[in-house]
Amino acid sequence: MTVSHPGTGSEAGTGPEPGTGPGAAGNAPELIQAVPLRRPGRWIAAAVVILLLFLFLYGAATNSAYDWSTYGHYLFDQRVSKAAMVSLSLTVLAMFGGIVLGVVLAVMRLSPNPILRWVSFGWLWLFRGTPVYVQLVFWGLLAAIYKHIDLGIPFVHQFVHINTADLFTAYWLAVLGLALNESAYMAEIVRAGLTSVDEGQDEAARALGMSWGQTMRRIVLPQAMRVIIPPTGNELISMLKTTSLVTAIPLTTELYSRTRDLSVETFNPIPMLLVASTWYLFFTSVLMVGQFYLERYFARGASRKMSGRQLQALAEAQSTGNQKGLV
């Protein structure tokens, strides 16, 4: 058996000069330039998909039921775009409330305090156990159930007396209803994220004298985010579509209700459905792009793969090291 060492050369005298390390020119083997493997399956699959897509598009374009001119007419109609903004703002506000409450509920659920644990569990049981549509109908009836809200000492003296109907418009009832329902789901997602972080992280942070709050904010939550973000993106997109249920409150200024109302003008609901779907798809796409960047941010340090910049720095260090060796 023979073993040759890179950089030393196999024959004395003809080998490279001493001091030329591995990777020095003339010594390294040639880079492989192989003929790529042929992949006919991919070409066949592509052809089938393109054909099917063409047939579908051709059918859609020539089918008068889609009524594309009406679609084009209403897509950027101000009434539609305003309704789309209502849907979007409902989504953002309800999701924000849901996430904040969800984090609180998840932390309560993991707390050593048994009262907090049970309150969190009870909340979850109620809001996850009933359909969101039913909950929204309830919120719509809030003013009928509780005619006014009194703030003060119960049964003794009331300082503030508010009519419930004045306090909440249909819009804010919708935000409230969606946010509370969402908080139950977010609580479970956040809890899954928090428990996925290794126990040693918590111990290491505590051993450094960090408080519980600091440990959560700086150490545990940033690591939990990797687990929390993908299902939260799911929830966000799901929320955008759930806003179409707030008609139960009733709130009818959002995208789906508005386009359905407009189809009375057009006598054809199909193009209006397409208009609504286009807006929903547009928002979903934007949200997905946002999720991509968020995930990338919180993936810091998760992989041992180095970034392009790090590899570049290492390669430079390697080549300068070799040059020093040559001198």
Add this chain to the structure above:
Amino acid sequence: MSQPMVRSEQVCKNFGALRVLKGISLSVEPGEVMCLVGPSGSGKSTFLRCINHLEQVTAGRLWVDGELVGYSERGGKLHEMPAKDAARQRRDIGMVFQKFNLFPHLTALENISEAPIRVKKQKKATATTRARELLEQVGLSDKAKAYPAQLSGGQQQRVAIARALAMDPKLMLFDEPTSALDPELVGEVLDVMKQLASGGMTMIVVTHEMGFAREVADELVFMDGGVVVESGKPRELLANPQHERTKAFLSKVL
């Protein structure tokens, strides 16, 4: 004579019905290095974790630098310590774990500067400068921007030591710091620890590295079944163990 850095009197620790520590009494003087050895399950790590209150002592008393750990004594009664006070006690005690437990989402430099910034409220620039010095001290100045996953085990453990040192601890606890390392990486971590010991740091080290114990420790303690079986100068204890259990253990590891 100054007071001992660590004094332990009859320390017991139960996990439910399981008695892990059955009365540990020992003391460590400032600047002293103590190595704890013994078979796994003998309670070494639990005792170490009691010292910085990661575990709560069930019976007995434990003092660090004259201060009772985990409890405060008022009117002849022990009161459980609020989390804030426990955190203040831990701040002065560095701990190095078997599995490193570096924060994976922070770079090596950020791992070291995090606690000084958050806990000691140091300025970011001050903490970063100090972190760079510490990285240099453990021989990793070129790894400041690397994430833990990009470092070898030995490098990670050296960063972990630097992270503990950044809090300027008066006592360092090492919980089997080389047990998770490839054999060729053990030396670099032990070298850093030797350097610390010769710099006068008070250290308690749970280890299976008998060579390190012989060379560096002022006192070697052999534990088994939750008690201290015997202790003494490492050379004497290793050469001439008195107890049968010590002899049996040493015959397996030496």
